[in-house]
Amino acid sequence: MTSTLTDLDQINAEIMTAGATNPFGKDIEPGTGVSGEIIAVIRRHRRNSKGLPLYWVDRKPMAVEAGDPVIDSQLVVEIDQAELVDAQDEGLRLITLDRDVQRALRAGLRKARVAGVAVGGRIEGLLYVGPVEGGGYGRIYDLGAYVPPTA
Template sequence: MTAMNDLDLINAELLGDGTPRNAFSKAAKPGDSLTGEIVEVTRRHRTDETGKPLYWHENRPATTPTTGRPVIDSSLIIQIDCPEDENDEGLRTLRLDRDVQKALREALRTADAQLAIGGRIENFTFVGPLKTGTGRHYCGGTYVPPAA
């Protein structure tokens, strides 16, 4: 296993723009894919564009902590196999929204495994926007657990 430690991640942030690139940004195109090793997991309290923490209110994020239930985002930090250029640290954030979870869940079932640092996600692919409503369709690719 070649999991990065906190110092490796801090150095990558200092040398890069501060955060790993989003694996599937709004500019993602159908067919874009991700292959690499899970090096970190994060869980953060989501904030609005001004930095105020968000809380669940009537099933929607709001800045008023009426329920006390914070909106938490879970993400995987992936060290990709093929960085884009010499300035690319090769780290990508895969935010575990419901659409990503659905695709990743299927890959985990097929592998009969649970996520782990050092595990590999291969060919996780953005298929395109959902035909109804909002959201995105992904193909979970293959999950390979770390060697024991």
């Protein structure tokens, strides 16, 4: 399955994610959370630390142009002002929709009785609970609520 992103998709992804930080990085502490309005939903070709695009090779992301591109889906969330760290912070958070975040988001969407996220919707209390118990791979997240946009 090949997913082609247009130049406009790539430009919009770069514009919307400039200054946006990942609230759930490697050194995250349990109890860290984020709330705010979804201002963009983007997809982009993942790159490695050297800026090279990644492709799926033997079920692993590699920087060789073989196989399908590794595409990330992300939400750009404008957080509530009370959460801002400093004056340099634009208040944007970039939430990558990995399988663990998707699990929590799906549960919130079912509770809200909606078929999916939408620009203008609100994520209320997306919280990192901790690592998967028993030493397994992954993380546990919980979503307080998803509030769909008003018409």
